[in-house]
Amino acid sequence: MTLMRTFLGAAATLALGAGVALAEPALIYDLGGKYDKSFNEAAFHGAEKWAQETGGKYLEIVLQSEAQREQALRSFAEAGANPIITTGFAMASPIEEVAPDYPDTLFVTIDGWVDMPNVLTIGFTEHEGSYLVGMMAAKASKTGTVGFIGGMDVPLIRKFACGYAQGVLAANPDAKVISNMTGTTPTAWNDPVKGGELANAQISQGADVIYAAAGGTGVGVLQTAADAGILSIGVDSNQNHLHPGQVLTSMLKRVDVAVYDVMMAGDEAKGGFLTLDLAAEGVGYAMDEHNQNLVNDDMIAAVEAAKAQIIAGEITVEDYGATSTCAVLKF
Amino acid sequence: MEKMPKWADVLLIPLISLVIAFALSGLVIVAIGEDPVAAVSLMIKGALGSTYGWGYTLYYATNFIFTGLAVSVAFHARLFNIGGEGQATLGGLGVAMVCLYVPWPHWSMALPAAMVAAALFGAAWAAIPAWLQAKRGSHIVITTIMFNFISAALLNYLLVNLMRPPRSMDPATAKFPEATHLPTLHDMLAPIGINFSKAAPANISLLFALLACVLVWALIWRTRLGYEIRAYGQSERAAVYAGISPVRITMLAMLISGALAGLMAINNVMGEAERLVMNAPEGAGFIGIAVALMGRNHPFGVLLAALLFGFLYQGGSQVALWTSIPRELIVVIQALVILFTGALDNMVRMPLERLFLSLRKGKS
Numbered sequence: 001m002t003l004m005r006t007f008l009g010a011a012a013t014l015a016l017g018a019g020v021a022l023a024e025p026a027l028i029y030d031l032g033g034k035y036d037k038s039f040n041e042a043a044f045h046g047a048e049k050w051a052q053e054t055g056g057k058y059l060e061i062v063l064q065s066e067a068q069r070e071q072a073l074r075s076f077a078e079a080g081a082n083p084i085i086t087t088g089f090a091m092a093s094p095i096e097e098v099a100p101d102y103p104d105t106l107f108v109t110i111d112g113w114v115d116m117p118n119v120l121t122i123g124f125t126e127h128e129g130s131y132l133v134g135m136m137a138a139k140a141s142k143t144g145t146v147g148f149i150g151g152m153d154v155p156l157i158r159k160f161a162c163g164y165a166q167g168v169l170a171a172n173p174d175a176k177v178i179s180n181m182t183g184t185t186p187t188a189w190n191d192p193v194k195g196g197e198l199a200n201a202q203i204s205q206g207a208d209v210i211y212a213a214a215g216g217t218g219v220g221v222l223q224t225a226a227d228a229g230i231l232s233i234g235v236d237s238n239q240n241h242l243h244p245g246q247v248l249t250s251m252l253k254r255v256d257v258a259v260y261d262v263m264m265a266g267d268e269a270k271g272g273f274l275t276l277d278l279a280a281e282g283v284g285y286a287m288d289e290h291n292q293n294l295v296n297d298d299m300i301a302a303v304e305a306a307k308a309q310i311i312a313g314e315i316t317v318e319d320y321g322a323t324s325t326c327a328v329l330k331f
Numbered sequence: 332m333e334k335m336p337k338w339a340d341v342l343l344i345p346l347i348s349l350v351i352a353f354a355l356s357g358l359v360i361v362a363i364g365e366d367p368v369a370a371v372s373l374m375i376k377g378a379l380g381s382t383y384g385w386g387y388t389l390y391y392a393t394n395f396i397f398t399g400l401a402v403s404v405a406f407h408a409r410l411f412n413i414g415g416e417g418q419a420t421l422g423g424l425g426v427a428m429v430c431l432y433v434p435w436p437h438w439s440m441a442l443p444a445a446m447v448a449a450a451l452f453g454a455a456w457a458a459i460p461a462w463l464q465a466k467r468g469s470h471i472v473i474t475t476i477m478f479n480f481i482s483a484a485l486l487n488y489l490l491v492n493l494m495r496p497p498r499s500m501d502p503a504t505a506k507f508p509e510a511t512h513l514p515t516l517h518d519m520l521a522p523i524g525i526n527f528s529k530a531a532p533a534n535i536s537l538l539f540a541l542l543a544c545v546l547v548w549a550l551i552w553r554t555r556l557g558y559e560i561r562a563y564g565q566s567e568r569a570a571v572y573a574g575i576s577p578v579r580i581t582m583l584a585m586l587i588s589g590a591l592a593g594l595m596a597i598n599n600v601m602g603e604a605e606r607l608v609m610n611a612p613e614g615a616g617f618i619g620i621a622v623a624l625m626g627r628n629h630p631f632g633v634l635l636a637a638l639l640f641g642f643l644y645q646g647g648s649q650v651a652l653w654t655s656i657p658r659e660l661i662v663v664i665q666a667l668v669i670l671f672t673g674a675l676d677n678m679v680r681m682p683l684e685r686l687f688l689s690l691r692k693g694k695s
Binding site: 061062064065066067068070071072074075076089090092093111112113152153154155156159184185186321322324 | 387390391480483484486487488491495497498499500501502503506530532599603604606608609610611613644647648651652657658661
């Protein structure tokens, strides 16, 4: 309620024409929930880091339904929050509806794509990051068979899968990639039991490294892989610590950095397009004390070389998001 | 002799149940260190305190009226239709096809066609479980639940592979053309001088939901088919003895039920989103079960229960927006309301009946 009061007061101040722009940012989490151990949670960590460093306050809401998307945007914009940061590609279309009504408010879409003067579109090159961990998977695999487990079968996850498969085949052209999606409803993002079952099915087909890009479902994949004594690869946040010595690496997608940077910029942040790629360290692979014994120098050398080549433009990783096709993997 | 006056039965009992549910919710809110009075007043103000709040409350209520009616029609034949979710999903597909692939000059022409498509798709999705129940005895609860998953998978496939605009990352169809956009309550009320909020999604579908209430009432209590449905529901053997065909009644009741659930799509797909997204009904099919139970399977009861749930949805989202009460707790509050008004009805009813009886004794 204190927040509410602050905002009513703030709105009144604005109405009186004091002309002081409020720099309190707002953060809207997608339906997956705030504590999903990966995507939304990374955004939360970025905001918390900003709040701790600056002592600032921010508004937040976890969406519950599709109809709330526009509602949340309008409510925060009416209350004078700026910038308004949203996670998830599904926010793009509501932002297109709302943004023209509030030209002085900056809207930020992470994973969406909106071309408007007061909208900042932040994208990540997940296919490049997945390519790198795919190379590591192929090099770590003894059976020559690696697995991919996605959450819901949506284009974004296919982008992960396609990049991963390209990386695997680049490191070992004879390798086999098994790809499964968890489900067709949003529960697919939070179904660790089914994730575990899929992992077991892939293990029985010979997979000995499995990459999970499935939100909360991935927790089950990593657990099953650890129980079966094979390797797994985490996603979005650094998940190496979940099973020390059994998670090969994690494909990092620095949503936390993106949120932190935008909040730091505050009123200074401008609309436009921002692609956080390998060069910008927006994506990458995680190395820490938990996986240093799993990754040998040969792998590091190969992955670093590929990384340099991708940044230099010598290797082009096919982007499913741009082409809607994938040469190396059938969906 | 009645145990208590009619007004107590219809108004007092639900009201007391609601108060108890809110009191318990208040305790939970206190337990997590928030101010319950402020939360409840925010809920009421957010849902009913402005035309904006009403616009959302009525939008949600429209969804719940359609799905609640769907469940109640099937229930009069003692068929438990758990598949409202899937039927509403398919209804959305019908609406999307009509709106996307036919160039309509005006919404007033697009809407009837969309309604027919929504009803047909919803009914078709209910027809298979109905046929399996009528002919093979496969239990309708199981088959309709399974059809919910099949509908989600089907829609997922269609949206990701066929209906998605090229290069779009969002698994959803393109926006419907301008001409198919339905008038909102703002557009409808402006000519008569009422300034209704422009941002709220409530639209003309609300009127069709109310019309559906009247039609369902007429169907169940004023037609021969309605009589047959009720007779079959009360006793299958007696109905068969009276010459009523179980296969025919099962099929018809489920087709009507599926059509009603499918019709919800004119509100959420055509009226609000104006495009087809994945998981468009968002649980309204399941809420419909609670709405029908609370409304005692009577269209007027369904209307009131749908309004209550619309209020809970909209009020709850306002609480989530402006306080740090987590959204899970709002689900708890909604669940408590269902529990007290639906399942624990007798807990309030029995003491109240005793109270009225003793009052009457005292008088005589």
